[in-house]
Amino acid sequence: xxxxxxxxxxxxxxxxxAGAAMVMAGVLAGCGSGSGGSDSGTLTAYVYGxxxxxxxQAAVDTFNKTSKVKVKLVSVPGTDYVNKLRSAMxxxxxxxxxxxWGGGSIKPYVDSGDLVDLTSTIENDATLKDGFLPSIMxxxxxxxxxxxxxxxxxxxxxxxxxxxxxAEHKIExxxxxxxxxxxxxxxxxxxxxxxxxxxxxxxxELMWMEYLLDRIGGPEVFRKIQDGDTQGWGDPAVLKTARxxxxxxxxxxxxxxxxxxxxxxxxxxxxxxxxxxxxxxxGSWEYSTQLGKAPEFxxxxxxxxxxxxxxxxxxxxxxxxxxxxxYWSVNARTKHKDTAVAFLKTMASQTYAQALVDNGDVPTTxxxxxxxxxxxxxxxxxxxxxxxxxxxxxxLSWDQALEAQYATPLLTEISKLFAGKTTxxxxxxxxxxxx
Amino acid sequence: MPHPTPVAKRRGAGKAAVxxxxxxxxxxxxxxxxxxxxxxxxxxxxxxxxxxxxxDGLDSPTLTGLDNWTxxxxxxxxxxxxxxxxxLTTISWLFQTPVALLLGVWAAGRQRGRAFLSxxxxxPLLLSTTAIAMLFHALLDPNFGVVRTxxxxxxxxxxxxGSSTGALLVVAFVGGWQFMxxxxxxxxxxxxxxxxxxxxxxxxxxxxxxxxxxxxxxxQLRHTMTTSxxxxxxxxxxxxxxxxIMTKGGPGTDTTILPYLMYRTGFQTYDLGYAAxxxxxxxxxxxxxSLLMVRLSGFGSMRSTREGM
Numbered sequence: 001x002x003x004x005x006x007x008x009x010x011x012x013x014x015x016x017x018a019g020a021a022m023v024m025a026g027v028l029a030g031c032g033s034g035s036g037g038s039d040s041g042t043l044t045a046y047v048y049g050x051x052x053x054x055x056x057q058a059a060v061d062t063f064n065k066t067s068k069v070k071v072k073l074v075s076v077p078g079t080d081y082v083n084k085l086r087s088a089m090x091x092x093x094x095x096x097x098x099x100x101w102g103g104g105s106i107k108p109y110v111d112s113g114d115l116v117d118l119t120s121t122i123e124n125d126a127t128l129k130d131g132f133l134p135s136i137m138x139x140x141x142x143x144x145x146x147x148x149x150x151x152x153x154x155x156x157x158x159x160x161x162x163x164x165x166x167a168e169h170k171i172e173x174x175x176x177x178x179x180x181x182x183x184x185x186x187x188x189x190x191x192x193x194x195x196x197x198x199x200x201x202x203x204x205e206l207m208w209m210e211y212l213l214d215r216i217g218g219p220e221v222f223r224k225i226q227d228g229d230t231q232g233w234g235d236p237a238v239l240k241t242a243r244x245x246x247x248x249x250x251x252x253x254x255x256x257x258x259x260x261x262x263x264x265x266x267x268x269x270x271x272x273x274x275x276x277x278x279x280x281x282x283g284s285w286e287y288s289t290q291l292g293k294a295p296e297f298x299x300x301x302x303x304x305x306x307x308x309x310x311x312x313x314x315x316x317x318x319x320x321x322x323x324x325x326x327y328w329s330v331n332a333r334t335k336h337k338d339t340a341v342a343f344l345k346t347m348a349s350q351t352y353a354q355a356l357v358d359n360g361d362v363p364t365t366x367x368x369x370x371x372x373x374x375x376x377x378x379x380x381x382x383x384x385x386x387x388x389x390x391x392x393x394x395x396l397s398w399d400q401a402l403e404a405q406y407a408t409p410l411l412t413e414i415s416k417l418f419a420g421k422t423t424x425x426x427x428x429x430x431x432x433x434x435x
Numbered sequence: 436m437p438h439p440t441p442v443a444k445r446r447g448a449g450k451a452a453v454x455x456x457x458x459x460x461x462x463x464x465x466x467x468x469x470x471x472x473x474x475x476x477x478x479x480x481x482x483x484x485x486x487x488x489x490x491d492g493l494d495s496p497t498l499t500g501l502d503n504w505t506x507x508x509x510x511x512x513x514x515x516x517x518x519x520x521x522x523l524t525t526i527s528w529l530f531q532t533p534v535a536l537l538l539g540v541w542a543a544g545r546q547r548g549r550a551f552l553s554x555x556x557x558x559p560l561l562l563s564t565t566a567i568a569m570l571f572h573a574l575l576d577p578n579f580g581v582v583r584t585x586x587x588x589x590x591x592x593x594x595x596x597g598s599s600t601g602a603l604l605v606v607a608f609v610g611g612w613q614f615m616x617x618x619x620x621x622x623x624x625x626x627x628x629x630x631x632x633x634x635x636x637x638x639x640x641x642x643x644x645x646x647x648x649x650x651x652x653x654x655q656l657r658h659t660m661t662t663s664x665x666x667x668x669x670x671x672x673x674x675x676x677x678x679x680i681m682t683k684g685g686p687g688t689d690t691t692i693l694p695y696l697m698y699r700t701g702f703q704t705y706d707l708g709y710a711a712x713x714x715x716x717x718x719x720x721x722x723x724x725s726l727l728m729v730r731l732s733g734f735g736s737m738r739s740t741r742e743g744m
Contacts, residue, residue, distance in 0.1 A: 408704040412684075
């Protein structure tokens with residue numbers, strides 16, 4: 001065709017085309033420039049959007065009363081949080097301060113130099129240094145350095161059980177492996193699933209691996225893996241863990257349906273509160289989940305205890321796994337680093353800890369013990385706090401401790417192991433080979 | 436057209452230079468082309484570019500040549516995902532086409548209560564995929580879902596979502612349930628286009644309902660079938676939401692179809708380069724299958740089904 005598109009057609013169409021082109025250009029320009037997140041005088045903080053945000057919002061409001069630079073709290077809906085943060089951090093509108101799980105969840109940001117190393121800041125500041133339980137501070141760090149300040153309640157994984165079922169069958173919650181096996185047999189014979197497990201969500205299966213490996217080989221085995229040594233999966237304790245899982249499945253410890261039971265939509269918790277399952281290994285949020293789903297059961301028949309010992313294991317039975325807490329980290333590109341640190345310091349305050357307690361959380365501050373009697377559920381809060389305070393080691397959930405590039409294949413491999421698609425040996429090989 | 440020249444003269448009046456008379460000028464296509472370029476061609480080009488890079492979404496992408504592509508062909512998980520995608524597509528087609536075809540032809544008629552029933556059949560298409568997936572997920576809960584109560588009567592194991600074949604069939608079924616009304620609608624439209632005289636002539640010649648269906652309806656719906664099948668196949672190949680909500684690719688990786696593998700690699704593992712390679716491979720496969728179907732069915736030659744009438 002000889003003539004170009006703009007020389008052809010009537011005047012009207014030419015204008016229409018030009019107009020459309022301009023609109024498109026506008027769209028393109030709009031894509032390029034993000035609205036700056038940290039305009040002068042504001043400090044943007046991203047937080048995981050759930051019920052607890054009101055506690056952080058209150059802290060922000062109090063802080064803003066005296067601070068010249070104002071903190072702006074952005075609540076990102078939970079399911080989108082990780083992705084939203086990820087894309088924001090790579091853009092000009094990155095937050096100054098953001099919520100995270102410590103460990104592997106911040107490793108990519110640490111590697112690309114996006115985070116402020118808070119080690120010396122904390123070392124030189126009595127409020128921050130002595131403000132929190134030591135195991136919590138270490139758990140969120142990376143290779144001996146600290147990048148975050150605890151900002152929410154602790155979430156250790158505990159063994160929850162149905163007291164009514166245990167009373168009915170006249171047994172005690174298991175403390176040793178033999179007792180656990182006896183309990184499995186008793187409940188199976190009675191037609192009750194010994195352990196509820198939300199296998200379709202995958203991460204509840206991970207909790208079993210975490211505790212078993214800790215009890216069998218001690219926390220050092222996973223520490224090594226977390227620090228970047230994938231050959232650490234070759235440790236004999238990992239193989240034994242995987243074999244123990246297989247034995248449990250073959251023994252019917254989780255029933256037959258666990259692959260299609262979920263946690264997110266309430267499958268596994270309902271099994272426990274309806275008396276169809278006797279025990280449930282779950283994070284401490286299980287308590288509030290049950291309180292919401294079956295308040296009667298939660299108040300009367302919900303029991304909790306530590307994960308039992310495993311025969312021949314070298315791990316300290318007082319060790320805990322789970323999410324120690326959540327942390328605030330500071331973006332290295334922030335214009336208001338001092339304000340950020342000042343805001344982080346308020347996390348160690350009595351007022352903030354009290355607000356967490358009132359919300360039903362168990363704070364990770366060192367002086368929280370005395371406040372717990374005022375908690376909506378004092379016994380549970382105190383037991384949980386003591387469990388974590390006495391724990392020599394608190395292993396961060398593997399899917400948070402490892403970077404996404406290892407954590408996602410890990411969840412897939414664990415799901416395959418539990419589904420019986422791979423043998424324990426194949427699991428170990430697959431993990432060693434993970435790139 | 437019996438008299439093309441006068442028409443052309445009238446349209447071209449005052450603009451003698453215009454050559455292609457009777458067709459709108461290319462300028463009309465500019466908004467469409469621009470829109471397509473910005474939202475389809477450019478992203479596609481970027482995806483192809485990314486497939487030759489390593490990128491975690493934080494730093495800048497670094498070119499690594501053919502690394503992702505060599506990995507793709509060796510990756511057993513990709514192989515499995517491709518196989519599962521093809522399997523799902525085949526099952527979906529076999530499940531949806533006969534039902535949609537029969538329903539569509541039925542809905543094109545003038546029976547009593549047809550409009551009412553058609554409206555009911557249409558409902559699944561109006562629901563959001565997420566809502567449908569959540570609904571079926573609840574129905575298929577092995578302990579508290581309906582499947583627990585009525586499953587055994589129908590010979591369905593309540594743990595259907597926990598078994599490899601079961602989970603894949605469920606995904607195919609839920610997708611089919613949702614999109615069948617759409618294809619019914621396409622077939623209904625197609626069947627309405629068939630000239631009544633064909634049936635009248637066939638009746639006079641003594642052809643029964645089945646013969647009329649086989650020798651008039653089916654051949655007349657050839658192009659409709661191609662349209663519906665291409666949409667169905669491309670839809671199944673890019674099917675994603677239901678897997679994400681109902682199975683998360685499990686049990687194990689037994690429902691990890693290509694789009695889900697792409698999502699997992701891209702937005703959970705943040706291996707965006709490799710995810711782009713998976714995506715590009717998916718585009719190539721889906722486009723080739725569509726083109727192949729159009730070619731084989733003779734749809735592309737645009738020959739009328741009414742030739743000789």
